[in-house]
Amino acid sequence: MDVSYEETFRSVTLPDGTTVAYNEAGAGDRAVILVHGSGPGATGWSNFNPNIGALADDFHVYALDMPGWGESSSRPAADYRHPEVVVQFMAAVGIDRAALVGNSMGGMIAIAVAARHPERVSHLITMGPGSGGVTIFDAGGGLTEGLKILYKGYADPSPENFLATVDIMTYDTPQEVAAPLAEQRSANARRHQEHLDNWLEGSVDGPPLRYGASEREIASITAPALLIHGRDDRVVPFEHTLRLVRLISDSRAYLINRCGHWAQLEHAEEFNRLVRDFVLNTSGTGEKPALVALGG
Structure with a gap:
């Protein structure tokens, strides 16, 4: 399905007055919610624009801007509480259950929702999240190489810094692809200086994402999970x-x-x-698969 930002853009106001912007495409009973990462200039559209239309052929797709990013409400880092925002968003737009798809920070959010609100999550799909606990971003006692570059983008959202961000976030992106992506991210970030300031002010003790699920919570997740990771990830190692x-x-x-x-x-x-195959063909019954044949 061919989709554009303008035709899919929506917003909804939650009971506490928070505005959540999102892109919506597709229809039907199977909802898929896409949740972006924490980089400056990240939005639902910038993180998932090659995926929204493709998945909308089979699902009702929602790509969110989390509060503190994109066109959603600004929010101090101490008040992000993104897992609860996802649940409130679902209630506001009438979604009972959804497959949650999250990249990086979005993966952390999806994991926390799956652990704390299992009745809301049919499937859990992550790409490059931390794995819980207080050291989710630890790289031998400090920030990873990728997170150091990410912080430079928050402090100076210039296209030059975003070229460095795209370079470290990807394995090998050609210049003709990297340059417009860096410009898009830079423009997104510069449009909302308040989002950048809130992140930096809340980062005295590291990235201000303090709602991650604990190891005990992660182990309680019952939804079927597909955990995707790049082997060459320099932001959150595949381990x-x-x-x-x-x-x-x-x-x-x-x-x-x-x-x-x-x-x-x-x-x-x-x-x-x-994602299409996993959501359509994985039931999550908890039953062990039958052994069809045994090799010699």
Whole structure:
């Protein structure tokens, strides 16, 4: 399905007055909610524009701007509370259950919703999230290489800094693709200086994403989970997904070689195929698969 930003753009006001902007496409009973990462200039559209139309052929797709990003309300970092925003958004637009798809921070949000509101989540799909606990962004005691670049973009959202961001977020992006993507992200970030200021002011003790699920919560997740990660991710190492697949009982990990932090952009066709097949054909009954045949 061919879609544009303008024709799919929507917004809704939550009971507390927060505005959540989103892009909506497709129809039907199966809802898929896409949740972006934490980078400056990130939005539902910028993180998922090659995926929204493709998935809308089979699902009712919603790509959110979380409060503090894009066209959604500004919010101090201490008040992000994004997992609850997702649940409130679902209530506001009439979604009972959805497949949650989250990249990086969005993956953390999706994991927390699946753990704390299992009745709301039919399927859990992540790309490059942390794996819970207080050291989710730890790289031997400090920020990863990718997160250091991400912070430079918050402090100076110039196209030059965003070129460096695109370079480190991806495995090998050609200049003709990287340049317009960097310009788009830079323009998004510069349009809302208040979002950048709130992130930086809340980052004295590291990235202000303090709503992540605990290890105990992650282990309680009952939704079927598809955990996608780039082997060459320099923002959140793929070992986090190996930890998640150990913790979540009904899960499978999918590791992509020559792929960085944005699997949904770098390998869009493969990603779309994986998500479509997983949501349509994985029931999450909790039953063990039958053994069809045994090899010798």
